[in-house]
Amino acid sequence: MLRHTIGRASKRISRSTRNVSKLATSTKSVGVDTQTAAKAATAKSYSTRSTVVQLLNNIGSKREVEQYLKYFTSVSQQQFAVIKVGGAIITQQLPELASCLAFLYHVGLYPIVLHGTGPQINELLENEGVEPEYIDGIRITNDKTMEVVRKCFLEQNLRLVTALEKMGVHARPITAGVFGAEYLDQDKYQLVGKVNSVNKAPIEAAIEAGYLPILTSLAETPSGQLLNVNADVAAGELAREFEPLKIVYLNEKGGIINGNTGEKVSVINLDEEYEDLLKESWVKYGTKLKIKEIHDLLQHLPRSSSVAIIDVDDLQKELFTDSGAGTLIRRGYKLINRNSLKDFGNPDLLRAALLRDPEIKAGKLSAASYLKTLESVQFKSYGDEPLEVLAIVIAEQEGKVAKLDKFLSSRTGWLNNVTDNIFNSIKKDFSSLYWIVNENDANLSWYFSKADGSFVKNGEILFWYGLKTNEVSELIKEFDSSNLVSALSSSKESGVFSSPVQKRGIHTFTRTFQSAFKSQRRQYSTSNPNPPIREGTNTKPSRVALIGARGYTGQNLISMIDKHPYLEISHVSSRELKGQKLQGYNKDNIVYSNLQIEDIKKLEENNEVDVWVMALPNGVCKPFVDAIDSVGTGKSTIVDLSADYRFDTTGEWTYGLPELNDRSKIASAKKISNPGCYATAAQVAIAPLVDYITGTPTVFGVSGYSGAGTKPSPKNDVDFLANNLIPYSLTDHIHEREISSQLGLDVAFTPHVAQWFQGISHTISIPIKPKSLTSREIRNIYQDRFQGEQLITISGEAPLVKDISGKHGVVVGGFAVNSKEDRVVVVATIDNLLKGASTQCLQNINLALGYGEYDGIPDDLIIRG
Known part of the structure; x- marks a missing residue:
């Protein structure tokens, strides 16, 4: 009933948009906050957007709509979506297509739209007496066919652009100049x-x-010859280039249809289902x-990207x-069941998940005491x-019904429907x-959708499923007498499902995952024992003082702190820039000072930093460190x-490479030594193979001249570097020592500087x-690690x-093994100013202060796997 109602509302919205869009003016970028939008746009465009959002609310709750708008506008505009439109x-559906795109445009979303034109080409060819020819499903495109293809693409592109312009949408036809190509097989x-x-x-x-x-999906060779390219393939190449949140394929079926049941497949989680899905009898030919x-x-x-196959309506x-409409395909994550605390492997990961629990978060219950309780009961997580x-079920005891004791999800878990997968497994x-x-839980309607019945008392709601009448009566009696306690909560802050909306159904296959997973794992495979901390517990602002902030690294760090949700710069110190205004920082009017030892002591004593x-410099x-220590506050x-403290043996300093070092140690550290740029990339590229190494790895490293700093020298002299490559510190470079000491093996490293500005390449x-x-x-091994x-x-x-x-990341690739199979060559790249310095510094600050590890690091510049 609800599905049909929403479907009709969606069609009404498509019709209504054609009227609304006539009022619209161009809106370059509009956020979720309507007050902000009102300041940035004209009254007419604001009115249009408000109307569109209201119409969107007809197909989902206001919270859902705003949630996804915020999600989609969290990335750069070109990273929202690539939409492939079938010819x-x-x-057949041009008005509906234009309406849908107008919707997105008027809420400030700019999808990259690529269309095909297969049916129109066939029709034109037949009109001219040319029989379409295919080999292996690929259209043979001779000169005559290319003439028709080009004409058809231009006509259909103009049709769509014209339809959008009539609806107040500024659209630009791009019919060439995007795709470079070579002949697939010219003969x-x-x-x-x-x-x-x-x-x-x-x-x-x-x-x-x-x-x-x-x-269009027309491509060109370097000489300018037009080539016909499959539109699906072209859309995939666009997606690889822009890494959008969504890749949308619009087709007439509206999704993938299960050949056995005739029903549309709602969700496919590839990491969990891919191998079994390919074995299904109905998955063949084009579907496969x-x-x-x-x-x-x-x-x-990125794991955040997903593919949707959907009907235009x-x-x-x-x-x-959240319920969706077509087939959503994503990588997802494999699900793991654990029956004891030792099965978790990484206790810090478990503790981080438990910190989402409101009672633990508020200090009413400690994670340690809860874990101690689990040792004395039979549970399944x-x-x-x-x-x-993370869900924890206390198994049946003495004839009592099993209890879902904890159900803790991050916002990401709710958005990606991991919660449904987990509940289905339970x-x-x-x-x-x-x-x-608790009756105030923001996701209450989701719990109602999972239950057969409920009972309310004193602000708490008892839910159940699968119980007989007498069992329900007994359960309610115990609840009513307060013998059942400890309300679980997924977090009052997530608020993803605060209204009764049907959730997207999950497509799963019957199998015992855990045993299948174990049998598929190879002996060389190692999971990441030290996963990132995406969500922090601290939401209070913190003050940062930068000592020596005039260099490239300082400038990049200042830029990221300016956009950080919690960090604020309180002081910047530079002898050369004293008295000048700090550029690139907009949160406050900060002026450079030249802090002396006594100044630093006073700031530390007054707890101002x-x-x-x-x-x-090294x-x-x-x-300065001694001055801070002398105060003795330890705050x-x-x-x-x-590099001054990267070789510390006192135990006072923690080496801050989060991807390889224990994040819990960094989180509890008061003194963190930030790794070197060369050393970070080299360690990441070598560490996964340490158990297989039989000799001395050799690192040929080349850096851009920004790595030589701002002080003039031959290594940052642009004229001297032109058409040149400068080797230096041929042995015993400090990064050679750093890499070797951290990995626990001898590594040979030879640095060079080249004529580009920033970025490092290691072979x-x-x-x-x-x-x-x-x-x-x-x-x-690297992917698992x-x-x-x-x-x-x-x-x-x-990588290049x-x-x-x-x-803001490290890319590792190549993995070429020689013919003797006793040597592998790995290539790693890193930006020496970002992940090689300032980005890593911000990671360490976030961990040490209890923020999310990636807070303040721009999503649109992150390299993801």
Whole structure:
């Protein structure tokens, strides 16, 4: 009933938008907050957007709509979505398509739209007496066919652009100049291309100017020859380039249909279901090919990316409601069951999940005491690999019904429907269950949807399913007499399901996951023992003092702190810039000072600084650290960006490389030594293979000249560097010592400086046990080791330094094994100013102060695996 009502509302919205859109003016970017939008836009465009949001509310709750708007506007505009439109939709559903795109445009969302034109091409060819020819499903495109293809693409592109312009949407036709290609097989297919490059500039320019980019899938060779490219393939290449949150395929079926049941498949979680899905009897031919292509595409995109296959009429419902409408395909996470505390492996990951519990968060219950309780009962826990969701069920005891004791989910867990997957797993194992929820819980309607019945008393709600009448009576009697206590809560702050909306159904397959998972794991595979901390517990502002802030690293750190939700700069110290206004910081009017030892003591005594960042040359910061220590308050945290304390043996300093070092130690540290740029990339690239290394790895490192600092020298002299490569410190470089000491093995390192500004490339030769690993197995080791790490990308190809410049992560790839199979060459790239310095510094600050590890690090510049 609800599904049909929402469907009708969605169609009414499509019709209503055509009237609303006539009032619209161009809106370059509009956020979720309507007050902010009112200041930034004209009254007419504000009115249009408000009307559109109200119409969206007809298909979902206000909270759902605003939740997804905020989610979609959290990335740069070109990273919202790539939408592939089938040619038949332009012919048969052009008004509906234009309405849907107008909706997105008027709430400030700019999808990249790419369309096909297959049916129209066939019709034109037949009119001219040309029989369409195919080999392996690929259209043979000779000169005559290309003439028709080009004409057809231009006509259909113009039709869509014109329809959008009539609805008040600025749209820009982009019919060439985006896809570079080579011949797929000239002898076989003739003018058919294989995309080998994507030029983002025309798309970015259109969006920057406030226009929706409307693309065709025509490509060109370097000489300018037009080539025909499959639109699905072209859409995939766009997705790989822009890494959008959503890749949307609009088709007539509105999703993938289960051939056995005739029902639409709602959700596919590839990490959990892919292998079994391909074995299904109905998954064959085009369906199997489509699923494989999507699987391969998503493997190279951030885990936050997903593919939606949807009918054009249901696009809004798919994007802005939790129930969805088409088929949603995402990587997801594998689910893991654990029956004892020792099965968790990483206790800090478990504690981090428990900190979402309101009682533990408020200090009414400690995580340690709860874990102690679990040791004395029989329980079963359910969770995804990073524990975005954790559920703990206390098994039946003395004839009593099993109890869902904890159900703790992050916001990410709710948004990605991991909660439904977890609950479905619980229902498979427990035919009956009860749980208690506070009546103010923001996700109350979700719990109602999972229960057969409920009973309310004193602000708490008892839920159950699978119980007989007498069991319900007994349960209510105990609850009423207060013998049942401890209301679980998923968090009052998540608020994802605060209204009774039907959740998206989950498509699952019957199998015992845990045993299947164990049998599929190879011996060389190692999971990440130290997963990132995505959500912090601290929401209070903290003050940062930067000592020596004039360099490149200081400038980048200042820029990120300016956008950090909690950090504020209180002092910046630089002898050369004393008295000048701090540039690039907008939260306050800060002026550079030249802090002396006595000034630092006074600031520490008065508790005016929460974290000190030492951005000084090597060998300089000790007096400042000693000054802070001499006060003896122990309240502030120190992060040193130099190499002065990277070899500390006193135990006072913690080495701050979160991806390789114990995050809990960094979180509890008061003194953190920030790793070097060369050393960070080299350690990340070598560490996963330490158990297989038989000799001395050699690192050939090349850095841009920003690594030489701002003080003039031959290593940052642009003229001297032109057409040049400068080797230096050929042995015993300080980073060679750093890498070796941290990895616990000898590593040879030779640094060089090149003529580009920022970014480092390492080519690393690693001797390994003969015939122990293949290239694929090595890559799997790295993928497993860094699974869930937001700032580490594992690539099959050797990464390029030009692609890492300005990005906040490390990319590792290549994994070439020699013919003797006793040596592997790995390539790693890193931006020396970001993840090599300032980004890593911010990670360490976040961990030490209890914020989310990635708070303040721009999402649109993160490299993800």
